[in-house]
Amino acid sequence: MRYISTRGRAPELGFDAALLAGLATDGGLYVPASWPRFSGAEWATMAGLDYAALAAKIIAPYMRGSVAEPKLVAITQQAYGTFTHKAVAPLVQLDSQLWLMELFHGPTLAFKDYALQLVGLLFDHVLKARGSRITIVGATSGDTGSAAIDACKDREAVDIFILHPAGRVSDVQRRQMTTVQSNNVHNIAVQGSFDDCQNLVKAMFADARFRTDLNLSAVNSINWARIMAQIVYYAFAALRLGSEQRPVAFSVPTGNFGNVFAGYVAKQMGLPIAKFAVGSNRNDILTRYFETGSMTANDVVPTLSPSMDIQISSNFERLLFSAYNNDGAAVASLMDRFKQSGVYAVDAAAHAAIMDLFVGDRLDDVGTKATMKSVFAATGHVVDPHTVIGIHAARALKTLPGTPVIALGTAHPAKFPDAVEAAIGQRPVLPAHLADLFTRPERLTTLGNDLDQIKAYVRQNARKI
Ligand SMILES: *Cc1c(COP(=O)(O)O)cnc(C)c1O
Numbered sequence: 001m002r003y004i005s006t007r008g009r010a011p012e013l014g015f016d017a018a019l020l021a022g023l024a025t026d027g028g029l030y031v032p033a034s035w036p037r038f039s040g041a042e043w044a045t046m047a048g049l050d051y052a053a054l055a056a057k058i059i060a061p062y063m064r065g066s067v068a069e070p071k072l073v074a075i076t077q078q079a080y081g082t083f084t085h086k087a088v089a090p091l092v093q094l095d096s097q098l099w100l101m102e103l104f105h106g107p108t109l110a111f112k113d114y115a116l117q118l119v120g121l122l123f124d125h126v127l128k129a130r131g132s133r134i135t136i137v138g139a140t141s142g143d144t145g146s147a148a149i150d151a152c153k154d155r156e157a158v159d160i161f162i163l164h165p166a167g168r169v170s171d172v173q174r175r176q177m178t179t180v181q182s183n184n185v186h187n188i189a190v191q192g193s194f195d196d197c198q199n200l201v202k203a204m205f206a207d208a209r210f211r212t213d214l215n216l217s218a219v220n221s222i223n224w225a226r227i228m229a230q231i232v233y234y235a236f237a238a239l240r241l242g243s244e245q246r247p248v249a250f251s252v253p254t255g256n257f258g259n260v261f262a263g264y265v266a267k268q269m270g271l272p273i274a275k276f277a278v279g280s281n282r283n284d285i286l287t288r289y290f291e292t293g294s295m296t297a298n299d300v301v302p303t304l305s306p307s308m309d310i311q312i313s314s315n316f317e318r319l320l321f322s323a324y325n326n327d328g329a330a331v332a333s334l335m336d337r338f339k340q341s342g343v344y345a346v347d348a349a350a351h352a353a354i355m356d357l358f359v360g361d362r363l364d365d366v367g368t369k370a371t372m373k374s375v376f377a378a379t380g381h382v383v384d385p386h387t388v389i390g391i392h393a394a395r396a397l398k399t400l401p402g403t404p405v406i407a408l409g410t411a412h413p414a415k416f417p418d419a420v421e422a423a424i425g426q427r428p429v430l431p432a433h434l435a436d437l438f439t440r441p442e443r444l445t446t447l448g449n450d451l452d453q454i455k456a457y458v459r460q461n462a463r464k465i
Contacts, residue, residue, distance in 0.1 A: 001062050003030040003224060006321040007335065013429055015066040016126045018227045019102050019119075020134060022218025023205045027335070028328065030224045035268035036061035043270065047239040052076040052086035054239075055118070055232040058269070062228050067125065075125065079118040082107060084431065089114070089233045091240060091406070094379050097398055100391070101237050102409040104384075108176050108444055109412035109431070110307070111259065114145035115171040115221075115229035120151030122225055123217075127157040136160040136213040137204055137463045138283035139197035141255065142169040142307045145187075146176035148219045153182040159462045160219075161186045163197040163454070166446055169306055172415050172430070172437065174301035186461055192449035193300045194310050203451050210455060214394045214462055222314055223259030230262030231269065232410075238271045241404045251407045253306035253386045254286060257315035257406065264319060264357070278394030281305045287406015290360030293351045296365060297342040304365045304385040304419040307411070323350035361393035374421035382428055384411040420446040 003018035004010075007028030016031040038046075046057055055076040060069050067075070080088050085105035106113025123206050127134060136158055138148055145162040152160045162177060166189035178187050190197050201220070205211055221227065234250065242248040250273065252260040260276055267273040280287045281303040289295045297311045317331060321360060322344070324330045334344045346354070363371065371388045375381060383391065390407040397405045413420045413428040421427045430437060447453050 001036075002033040004033050004326070004328070005030060006317050006328060007332040009332065015063045019122060019126060019223070020217050022216075022223045022242045023202070026332070027206070029222050029315070031318055031321060031445050032062060032224075035265065037268070037270045039270065041394065043235075043239065046235070051232070051236060052080045054236055054288040055080065055145070055229070058232050058235055059228050067122070071125070075097060075121050076118065079121055082117070083113075084433075089236050092381065094375070094381065094391070094407075097403075097405055098391070098394055099237070099241065099404060099406045100383070101233065101406050102380065102385070103233060104409060104412035105465070106147070106269070107150045107433070108143070108146040109434070110143035110416050111230075111408065111410045112143050113150070114233060115226040116144075116147040116151040116219060118229045119219060119223065119225045120155065123152070123158060124155055133157045133215060133463070134159075134218050135458065136219050137163070137201050137458065138218060138220045139163045139194065139201045140169070140177075140220070141165070141194040141309055142173040143415070144220055146173060147263060149177050149180050149185050152219070153180050153185055155184065159184045161187070161188060161458050161461070163188045163200060165194050165197055166191050168193065168302055168309070170416055170418070173306070175437050175440065175442065176434075178442035178444045179437065180443055181441075181443065184463070187444040188454065188457065189444050189446040190449055190454070191446065195300055195312055196449045198310070198312070198314070200449070200451055200454055204455060204458070207455070214458065218445040221256050227258060227262045227265065227315070227318070230259060231266045232339060234266035234273070235269075235271055237406045238266065238273060239262050241406065242272055246402065246404070247272040247274040248404045249273065249275045249277070249397040249400055251279060251390045251405060252398055253279045253305065253308060253390040253393070253408065253410055255310045255313065257286065257319070259410070261315045261318050264322075267357070274400055275397055276358050277390070277393040277396050278358055278360045279389035280360065281308050281368070281389060282362070283309050283362050284309055284360075285311050285360040286316070287360035287362045290355065290358060290439065294343060294345045295338065297338070304368050304416070305389060307386055308389070320346065320350065323353045359396045361396055363389045363392045367392065369423040372420065376424045382413045382420060382424065383409065384413040384416050385423075388409045
């Protein structure tokens, strides 16, 4: 498979190089040159596979020419073998039309484990084959960081630096990152917002010398391999609940647009998916875009769902590229405009194509707590403040007759105990493997929102390449 940049001015790469590169040199994001498709009959043969076996089937075409299929099967079995639920991504029914897919049975209790456990192993495999090392830098609004650190800790070929906005991630999220004692793990608390962290990471990548000296690589959702791994659970759910005759719909609590974009790819691969609902908190740039056709950045406000507290949804660029029929120049000019003015308008044809498939909704903190409470009262399920936004947004899909709606459960409620307790009056308990989290010692460094200071820290602390 060949990979091309959404801005059309970076070299085409194979899978290994796209995995290691993260962001393309023209500032764009890598996407496959074409979407692999399975026929209805081919999907039908995959319906009974377990999660790891299905994962190997779905991602094989994206890695053809890089990782051989038997090796891939071993890697997916290793990646998902440690998950604490046998089904890996179980579905629970909430009402006659609505299901919840629990994507929090990995080591750090958020859906990001489903991609990163696999990506960590792929890095290891590819780097060993090349005899090289990398420095991973990433920004996190909470859950990416812990999932990436867990996936990369103690790996010989990797140093990992994770930037998080100081004081703006939950105690559980921070401790899941800072209590990892491996020498190759570095936590940086930045005095700024998640978007500041993301901009710092982008600026490090934009510095060609720094990028080369440190062999920089990314694991945030700009990395294609993460999207690829996330396609699997959409297929897993669609095959369980749907069929060629019965499309399904998904509702996804959304920040960077990485999760829901993987659903879009699942549809391009031939799965019968009718529509996606995109749920936002008060940081609702996407919902406003769906309402107006214009993408307009605002300031970030902190909410009860911090992993969605962002105003720039990086992965939306991948959808735009597709909606503009792979016109990299058109996408580059929209992104330039956005960088300059904080606004761009999508042209009518592309916007109409997007609106065919997506609907946006939003929920503020008051609504978040009220809905957590009503879901608990109606179903007995305790859901976290991100998941509940997807459950709320599902209402737009329930008008599709005879269509099962699957809301994605993106985090375990015990990751956000204060919000859950405030909503339902009960404190969720951490699973056994994290029971002593609050007594483990922390390691982190606090730095200003200052590119030079952060680059100097990374240079000093990365092992020699
Ligand atoms: C990361 C995250 C999201 C947002 O996912 P995107 O891929 O950034 O849209 C939602 N919920 C939780 C719990 C997350 O960790």
